[in-house]
């Protein structure tokens with residue numbers, strides 16, 4: 213089986229790549245990544261010499277390059293590549309539309325042309341916008357994105373569905389909740405707060421800190437994506453939730469307690485514009501139709517994550533300082549020749 217993973221040098225993509233190469237030693241995996249600020253080759257250092265793994269630096273918007281890769285008889289595309297940080301989308305929406313929507317269109321078109329057997333689009337729970345009261349969104353609910361990030365992802369979902377309806381492109385869309393775990397870029401809540409607390413720096417809580425996110429351990433996410441690749445139905449959307457709704461202050465308290473750090477590190481700062489109050493997904497379709505259950509308890513997964521950031525201080529210090537961007541020059545210089 214030959215797969216193309218896009219955005220494989222980011223947080224979820226790199227976890228999934230390592231997961232697949234370990235579980236399926238006969239898969240041949242191509243990783244197309246532009247290496248934006250969020251793409252880090254160090255995340256994949258343990259697999260870079262695997263003969264079944266090939267890294268290609270490039271943009272998913274480059275149709276010539278995408279067509280060239282797909283000509284290798286790729287069976288399946290898994291599209292993780294995206295600008296993923298909501299706050300950044302408030303400052304520079306253009307690149308979000310470019311990578312998240314135009315890039316998805318290029319991949320869909322090439323997938324059609326090369327007759328790939330499956331296109332898996334990694335979407336997000338943010339496309340539904342905030343939930344009201346005790347409501348949970350299911351896959352049939354309408355889209356109501358708040359940020360340019362969420363709007364670009366929602367637009368890509370609609371476009372992807374149109375490729376299924378209009379051209380029978382075999383595709384599946386997944387909408388996972390907030391992920392956490394090893395190798396997450398320390399701009400996102402959990403890794404930012406763990407690393408700041410380890411440095412005795414303040415933890416900037418937006419607004420009152422009572423915003424609710426539903427947390428999914430990246431290892432559970434990898435397993436369910438694998439299950440969906442094997443058993444998912446084309447033309448379908450699957451919400452992915454492991455039902456761990458927490459306020460940001462609850463998450464912050466758990467991190468401070470685990471690290472033995474004082475609560476006075478918490479600093480309330482001005483709120484994010486259009487900050488969605490709560491996300492909550494009904495993922496019973498996935499649970500009933502594919503029999504999925506997460507393996508990790510939230511507490512165990514958060515503990516493992518905190519310990520990973522304690523053990524891998526070198527990794528996040530290099531990321532925070534920008535040093536990690538030199539890895540390409542040192543290890544992949546031959547690609548430039």
Ligand code: NAD
Pocket residue numbers: 218219220221222223224225244245246247248249250251252270271272273291292293294295296297310311315334335336337365387388389390391392397
């Ligand atoms: P990330 O920001 O850590 O990584 C994104 C990767 O995509 C980087 O390696 C970057 O270099 C690459 N990339 C960006 N633009 C590209 C382009 N034009 N061409 C090629 N590569 C490009 O993101 P992540 O947190 O791993 O998220 C992966 C996917 O999952 C995204 O599509 C995101 O919308 C979705 N998602 C993320 C979460 C989460 O909590 N992190 C939750 C739900 C869905």
Ligand code: DAU
Pocket residue numbers: 296297298299335336337338388389390391399400401402404416417418419421423424425460484491
């Ligand atoms: O819901 C899925 C989405 O989760 C993904 O689609 C996005 O790619 C991913 O970035 C994430 O978006 P969020 O905006 O929910 O994640 P973030 O870690 O940025 O913020 C989580 C919550 O914490 C949110 O309510 C904002 C708050 N926050 C965040 C940061 C970075 C703070 O209070 N302070 C902070 O410094």
